[in-house]
Amino acid sequence: MIRTTRSQVTFSGPLMLPELDAPLPPGTYDVDTDEEVIEGNERTVYLRIATVIYVRGVGSTRTVTINPSVLAAALQRDAGHRG
Template sequence: MTIRSRRETVTFRHPFHIRGIARELPAGPYEVVTDEEMIDGLSFAVWRRVATMITVPSEAVRGATEVRSIGSVDLADAQRADVERR
């Protein structure tokens, strides 16, 4: 099984909530990593998302970060809500 990871920076203009994280997160840029696995047995390459993670400020240690697993739909919902607040 082949796995690949895609990294992107997502910027929120307003403080936001995302399902799976109990606290409000501050506005700013966030690194998002999406892991995908190749579906074998097809005549062309097809990838299926298996995990989405976001790097957020740590609650426990000032200046530290932590990686949290989130749903891709939850991320899209948070991005949409951020755009609608403008």
């Protein structure tokens, strides 16, 4: 069984991730994290199997698989530029 968690991230400056061809403009982006549910005798464990960001363009949306720790670092850098 797989569970998907949707969240949103907001950047005040351009977003550049290694998985992207070019920087994305500032804005809010949807991010999905898929986790596989592994049920054990004493507890249930969730193993992350994919994190994707949705990149919306004119008339289309594409999904890009990203590294969640790199996304978290980009969010921290962006927050540092605001304050």
